[in-house]
Amino acid sequence: MQHLYEMLSKVDGYIYPNEIELNWSILIVLYPFITGLVAGAFILASLERVFKVKVLKPTYTIALLTALSFMMVATLPLISHLAQPQRFYEIMITPHLTSAMAIFGFVYLWYLMVVLLLEIWLDYRRDIVLWSQEKTGVMKRVYKILTLGVTDLSESTVKWDDKLGYFITIIGIPSAFLLHGYVGFIFGSVKANPWWSTVLMPVIFLFSAMVSGIALVMIVFMVVNYIRKQVIDMACLNEIAKYLLIALILDFALEGLDQVHRIYEAEESFNILDILVKGKLTYTLFLFQWFLGMIVPMVTLATLQFVKNRNKLKKRLYMMTGILVLCGIFFMRWNVVVGGQLFSKSFYGFTTFKLHLIGSEGIMMAALWLILPCTILAFLFWLLPPWKRHEV
Amino acid sequence: MARDEVKSRRDFLSKAAMVAGGLFISAGASPFASLLYATERKSKTGPWYGMGIDLEKCIGCGRCADACKTENNVPREPFFFRTWVEQYTILNDGTVHVESPNGGIDGFSQKFPDEEIFKSFFVPKMCNHCAKSPCTQVCPVGATFTSPEGLSLVDPTYCLGCRYCVQACPYGCRYIHPVTHVVDKCTMCYHRITKGLLPACVEVCPKHAKIFGDLNDPKSELVKFMKDHSWQVLKPHMNTEPKVFYNQLRAEVR
Numbered sequence: 001m002q003h004l005y006e007m008l009s010k011v012d013g014y015i016y017p018n019e020i021e022l023n024w025s026i027l028i029v030l031y032p033f034i035t036g037l038v039a040g041a042f043i044l045a046s047l048e049r050v051f052k053v054k055v056l057k058p059t060y061t062i063a064l065l066t067a068l069s070f071m072m073v074a075t076l077p078l079i080s081h082l083a084q085p086q087r088f089y090e091i092m093i094t095p096h097l098t099s100a101m102a103i104f105g106f107v108y109l110w111y112l113m114v115v116l117l118l119e120i121w122l123d124y125r126r127d128i129v130l131w132s133q134e135k136t137g138v139m140k141r142v143y144k145i146l147t148l149g150v151t152d153l154s155e156s157t158v159k160w161d162d163k164l165g166y167f168i169t170i171i172g173i174p175s176a177f178l179l180h181g182y183v184g185f186i187f188g189s190v191k192a193n194p195w196w197s198t199v200l201m202p203v204i205f206l207f208s209a210m211v212s213g214i215a216l217v218m219i220v221f222m223v224v225n226y227i228r229k230q231v232i233d234m235a236c237l238n239e240i241a242k243y244l245l246i247a248l249i250l251d252f253a254l255e256g257l258d259q260v261h262r263i264y265e266a267e268e269s270f271n272i273l274d275i276l277v278k279g280k281l282t283y284t285l286f287l288f289q290w291f292l293g294m295i296v297p298m299v300t301l302a303t304l305q306f307v308k309n310r311n312k313l314k315k316r317l318y319m320m321t322g323i324l325v326l327c328g329i330f331f332m333r334w335n336v337v338v339g340g341q342l343f344s345k346s347f348y349g350f351t352t353f354k355l356h357l358i359g360s361e362g363i364m365m366a367a368l369w370l371i372l373p374c375t376i377l378a379f380l381f382w383l384l385p386p387w388k389r390h391e392v
Numbered sequence: 393m394a395r396d397e398v399k400s401r402r403d404f405l406s407k408a409a410m411v412a413g414g415l416f417i418s419a420g421a422s423p424f425a426s427l428l429y430a431t432e433r434k435s436k437t438g439p440w441y442g443m444g445i446d447l448e449k450c451i452g453c454g455r456c457a458d459a460c461k462t463e464n465n466v467p468r469e470p471f472f473f474r475t476w477v478e479q480y481t482i483l484n485d486g487t488v489h490v491e492s493p494n495g496g497i498d499g500f501s502q503k504f505p506d507e508e509i510f511k512s513f514f515v516p517k518m519c520n521h522c523a524k525s526p527c528t529q530v531c532p533v534g535a536t537f538t539s540p541e542g543l544s545l546v547d548p549t550y551c552l553g554c555r556y557c558v559q560a561c562p563y564g565c566r567y568i569h570p571v572t573h574v575v576d577k578c579t580m581c582y583h584r585i586t587k588g589l590l591p592a593c594v595e596v597c598p599k600h601a602k603i604f605g606d607l608n609d610p611k612s613e614l615v616k617f618m619k620d621h622s623w624q625v626l627k628p629h630m631n632t633e634p635k636v637f638y639n640q641l642r643a644e645v646r
Contacts, residue, residue, distance in 0.1 A: 001469055001471075001570070004469065004471050008470065008471070013490075014478075014489075014490035014491060014492070015564075016476075016492075016517070016563070016564030016565075017470060017471060017472075017473045017476050017492055017495050017564075018471065018472065018473055018558075018564050018565065018566065018567040019564050020471045021471065023555040023558045023559060023568070024555065024559070081554075082552050082553050082554055083551075083552070083553020083554075083555070083568055083573040083574060084551065084552050084553045084573060084574060087533075087550070087551075087552050088552065090533045090550065090552060091532050091533055091552065094533055094534060095532065095533070096531055096532055096533055096534035098528075098529045098530075099529065099530045099531055099532040099533075099534075099556070100530060101530065101532040101554065101556050102532040102533070104532075186556075190526075190530075190559055190560055191526065191560075191562070191630060192526060192559065192560055192561060192562035192630065193559060268629075341559075344564070345562055345563070345564055345646075346490065346564070346646045347646055348488070348490050348646065349490075
């Protein structure tokens, strides 16, 4: 309780007495960040599969496995944030249908079980069967279990796998839109909070998801090639960078529209939001989110579109851009979630927020939820190596 | 004969499909209906409780906030309140200053000299028990619900502590209880009013500034108060239909 007294002394203006402590902290910042990575990575994968962008072929499975690794962790920050985490399953058993949050469990499970797992399984089934025949010992058993008993490798069956996989990717695209648009709606539908309550919120979340997901896959693709000491497919990398640029431009336009609209309408809440943006959010919004996370990557990627060859330079700049974009989108989530709670709903003042290193809402906990999916991804690369697949 | 059999089977199947389809649609329609109407409309029979607050009478003694904490085991720290009192001071230059030290429990002092003050007054705040309560709407498990008497209540054995309701309340009336770790808020002293007693804050008010009553009873003191005064609710543009009605509420109050 001591920290609340400390915070009380730092309150600026008037806040309702119950508003002293932020209810949603870094774990809820991670929630839209991680689901965004999933949705974005999946959309990149679908570019190759559905929209036949063949040059992206080397990233297809990488993107899917990346999406799966992060998806497996997506709910954990949410559950660990609950004041009663042991009751989390109630949301599945007795969902309250007027709540924007109630359907999350179903959207999540649909996406994980029906879209991601099924698509990856169908895509890998032939390899899993072959691995189960080639390997020995424990691994043989593991792959045997992963075949789920379907060992038929006749031409027609493999063809069916492909058809079904294609069909699931088609379903997967609106599902990815739904997943992250929905996360945006959870915030955008809170009418009590003028910083959140905008009809554009789901769309902004969606496009920022694409930006972060594409950037993540680009980084993973480069890291994987670096570790495997392979010469990277520059045509593929350039294509990812091109899509990243397109997504960035769209995201920038949407966020810009949202802000212009907010400034031009200048509703009752405008004064307090103006102080918020120019005060407590100066660095995280102007510097990290917009300048370093958006404008610098956009200018860099746009310039690189005109640069021929010079692959070493390009690779370095792509890596830098990818990291900047990921940080920028993280700060976008931060500015939405944390920024939206710094001002009082009385519009008469601000509370304060200090991020702690340890504790259930601390940096260490957040780091855990970011390191875990990377570990899962490394494991999946080991279990289902995209580079050891059998030629059809 | 055989053909008839086939026909009748087909008939049966088509009828069964119609029934199943009808059931499916009606099952789907009911949650959609509740999506359109965030909360059920007010009950026509039985009580429908609300509260009147006469700002002309409030002297800012803070006894209501104090009694509420005692009655409802609200933690004594100054970060948890089911009800609190705000002091508004509007200066001659138009600037507005709001304060609520310890929710008004320890009383107020005026830091501005009299000659600078245009107007000063007190505003007791509490849950508005909105007829279209956003907190009830957003609870993912239905732990927050509207009682038949129109009160927004919480089932503490069911609340996940997700805090979505805290975010959704435009009036800052909810907090996470530091001991029970579930959300807590004003119940209009449900345990008292269902026994015919008054809410604790109403009971202790020395100026009778708070008027508790049944909006469905035309003879209730609350309905009379609403007839006699030009009342206003907080943040009407939110369309939450609050059931706490203020007399002499100024535009500065949020």
